[in-house]
Amino acid sequence: MLTRADALSTRASVARRQVSDHGRGRLNFSTEGAMDTAQRLYDGGFTTYMRTDSLSLSDEALTEARKEAVRMFGDAAISATPRQ
Known part of the structure; x- marks a missing residue:
């Protein structure tokens, strides 16, 4: 049986599309x-987050x-313009 510690020791993240594809193809x-x-695994503490397909x-x-970074660390913590 998979334990929570086993699940949390996994290194690679999986995108939602991969979850869907593997679920259909393999299971x-x-x-x-x-x-x-996937949601039930997250709710049960077996996964740490559900990564989306978009990194934007x-x-x-x-x-x-940026506002929070300034609040926490001061103006020097952020660049003049955000990286896109």
Whole structure:
């Protein structure tokens, strides 16, 4: 049986699309079934987060993250313009 410690020792992250593809191909799950199972693993503490397929951030998220960095670490903590 897989333990929480076993699950947390895994190094590579898996994107949602990979979860769906592996669920359908290897386990014969529907897309919904694969994602439901992934959510239950997260809720049970067996995974640390559900990575999305996109690595981009909205302008709002960048602005808020920069504000928080300044609040926590001062103006020197951020560059003049955000990296996109």
